[in-house]
Amino acid sequence: MINFMKYKVIYFIFSLIFLIPSAYFLINYGLKPAVDFTGGTILEIFITPKDGVELSPDSVTNFIKDTINLNEVQQINDFTFLIKAQQFDQEISQIVKQNIKTNLGEVEEKRFETIGPTMGKELIKKTLIGVFIAAGFIMVFVTSRFKDKKYGVCAILAMLHDTFITIGIFSYLGVTKGVEVDALFVTAVLTILSFSVHDTIVVYDRIRESIKLYPKLSYTDLVNKAVTETLGRSINNSITIIFMLLALYLLGGVTTKWFVFALLIGTISGTYSSTFTAAPLLVLWEQKKNKYHTSKV
């Protein structure tokens, strides 16, 4: 048994190294919402350039900026461009494609998405409600399974820790790389919630079992024992999920790239937090409680 809990302050500081910048970026920059939230239109096109035509975001911008209220033109690869703009409809999209066709070359539409602004607000609201409901249910479930509210509360705290770091990193990516947050990201966050709790429950289950087996051990020692025993499993399991996610990130489609990246952060953070946040929090809770009840520590 390793005395992991002796260093719990270090674990909390390590978490803060991520949590504080996350908070900083979220407060100052927020997240960069995708069309799913703001409303707007995305047009993804494949251009076969005419002879002598040099394709670049600027050249594409030149021929369409008068037709639509352009936000951004991104070049995905040599011939594929992503046009992001205020909402425009199919008819306007025809004009846009025609303009490009006359000036640059044959156009093939790969994707056209247009979303009204009302849809976005709904999505944000519904997601938040979803998170609260899921968190509420999980807290009730964990509390009832472990017959003590400290497990429920600490599991939710660890879960929020993972979610917050993921959102924070996406805020940072939004500032530095223009990464947008879309409906898929929302799904990723909700998945992280469940993964985080999944992992935490495995550690807590060990504590629950050890309490029965070794009634004489102090609570801190019980937690130490549980953490020592589950660490191998935690890491092995995360490695398998990380393998799957890394393969998806590196080889999967562009559409799911950032979604998978969010899951990847969540998995790593979730593995860390179940051992180094959820478990020490229990110890801290117990110590505070004892301090409160008796004058001795």
Place this chain on the structure above:
Amino acid sequence: MKTNTNRFFLITLLCLICLYLNLLSAPINLRLGSSEFKRDLTLKKGLDLQGGTHLVLETDMSSIEEPDRITALESAKEIIIRRVDLYGVSESIVKTSIIKDSYRIIVELPGVKEVDQAINLIGQTAQLDFREDTAEDANEIDYASPSAFTRIFSFESTGLTGNDLKKSLVSFSNNQGAISEPVVGLEFTKGGSEKFALITNRNINRPVAIFLDDQLVTAPTVNEVIKDGRAVISGNFTPETASELSIQLNAGALPVPIKIIEQKNISATLGQDSIEKSITAGSVGLGLVMIFMILLYGLNGLLANIALLIYGLITLTIYKLIPITLTLPGIAGFILSVGMAVDSNILIFERLKEELRSGRPFSMALELGFGRAWDSIKDANIATIITSLVLINPFNFGFLNTSGMVRGFAITLLIGVIISLFTGIVVTRSLMRGAGRLLNRRPERISSRDAEGGRSLPIG
């Protein structure tokens, strides 16, 4: 150990059934009493994989009375279904969705290439149109003759349209007193009544044709001038055809402007590209996981891999049977659930190692390992099931997400977790018991390097 043999047999049987269903290309058609079970057993692909168009249309209900709104929405849906069918889109989905004050129609058109055309077709407001014969010789025509019938299609519009119709009702006439036959009643607005009086006035003994979206609905002959704005279309109606016509007329009559608030077109090539990439990624990921499991747990890892393959087979079969429409996030959900399926086995193997370390014989350690791991596996997976249920929103709560993408992900995750509980526990255990007996393992240590004490971490 007899139960294990039975279980082994059942698992093999299940695999064979799944394999059979997967290789079977013909549709299945089962009949059990009055209930029928029909599946064509192809993997349904969502728009993002297959290519196609997703539309969310919002109806403008501002001019419709509150209680009539749902009927209006249904009527609008009816027209759209008719138009989509007209266009010949297979497997299209048209559904309504009411969120607070917004009445919406969601249309999915898979595999449509001429998107603009399809949208124009749907986007039109239903046009009910009354037409008359304006030709010079109109008076001399015998409209009862079949040759005159074709003239109807060259009739000119009278200017009386669906906007002038107040409503249409099915009623039953009793003119002969004997058998009452269903008729379709029309009621015009004030302006419409005036127009209709003029039209009937100039067309006595001649037909007035009613067109809906340029399709002839009926062409009754005018018997007298109608001034009160009420008309009855009689014909050889059954109650069903009468009510169908009435719905159509109401649909055309209801001026519910439709606006596209969300549209997604995905080209088939992009979809194909996504499928190929996901399959490559999935295979590479799965391969790595399998190698990792064998390196870490040896023979047990190999057995877990077999269980994992069975897991994949069952999942695929379930996708086809339910059927699940597979989307890109859905594939991600599936791949993630593979990770969770492996987790059950890792938990069990770690427990097994501990039991073996404390010197128990393999068969006993196996049972203890499974028993002790079960508690944590169960609780951890229930937490995942709770989250996926919140995401799926099975009761269609208006305050929760109903987006197809989020649901697609959550459904595959849920199915994955449930099946992984079965394969991770039942299948792996049966395989391990079988292998344990075959090899007649003695109390042994799976890997001596992991023995307690041999491991020390630099801290402390």
